[in-house]
Amino acid sequence: MNNRDQQQQAFGKLLDIMDEIREKCPWDRKQTMQSLRHLTIEETYELGDAVLDNDLPEIKKELGDLLLHIVFYAKIAAETNSFDIADVINGINKKLIYRHPHVFGDIKAETEKEVARNWEKLKLKEGKKSILEGVPKSLPALVKASRIQDKAACSGFDWEKPEQVFEKVQEEIKELQEEVLNKNNEKMESEFGDVLFSLINYARFLKIDPESALERTNKKFIKRFQFLEKESIKAGKQLTEMTLEEMDVYWERSKIFYK
Secondary structure, eight states, X not given: OOOHHHHXXXXXXXXXXXXXXXHHOHHHHHOOHHHHHHHHHHHHHHHHHHHHTTOHHHHHHHHXXXXXXXXXXXXXXXXXXXXXXXXXXXXXXXXHHHTOHHHHSSOOOOSHHHHHHHHHHHHHHTTOSOGGGGSOTTSOHHHHHHHHHHHHHHXXXXXXXXXXXXXXXXXXXXXXXXXXXXXXXXXXXXXXXXXXXXXXXXXXXXXXXXXXXXXXXXXXXXXXXXXXXXXXXHTTOOGGGSOHHHHHHHHHHHHHHOO
16 A cells, blocks of 8 residues: 555656656547546446446556546646636545544434535525525436435434335325326326335435445346347347246346346
8 A cells, every 4th residue: 555645646647647648649639528427437347347346456547547538637727827726625634624523523422314414504504595405406316316315314314214204105005006007107107206215215214325226236137138048049048038937047147147
């Protein structure tokens, strides 16, 4: 592991490299904040994938890619004298100190819940009119639902026990089934959304990240399905020509390898 001086030197070298490529590389010189946006989102998802896989070498690599983007945005802003990387770092330093009065001040917060509640109170003091203002509008719906529920819970608007939330899940499923029987598409969609929202809330009480849980299931399904495809080819069969019963034989076998 590097000491603090080595870490600072490495960061300084990155800033020097950024200055150099911004000046001399045609591609880097052409970039704007707008052109970088979709690339930054892509890098963030790649980091998320590496974290889910617990692939530490890949996490290190993706953190570097993301750090490059942060430095790149600051460099572009510095060119118009809007702000630079020091302003970015000083800003987050100031915010972290302000929002951790239990560390840097005399406020007491013994539990994670107390810390989260104090955090939201401080954000309201900063001028936010609603606790939910901090949830980005462009977040994927599943992640957004999770963040909305986290923030609402910080204000005390929450269930007391996981059992209560599970009862709510069952209630929402029952209401969905009623609308399915009524064949009302608009209400079915509404009730289906309520089922998902309540399940995400239940995940929070079980201390499960619903986004990670679903993505792990996605990965598992892909591996099992690809196993099914490979095994059917080995047997000289095409999936489109197989019955569900025949497919199920390979599917059940895939579960031995991908749990």
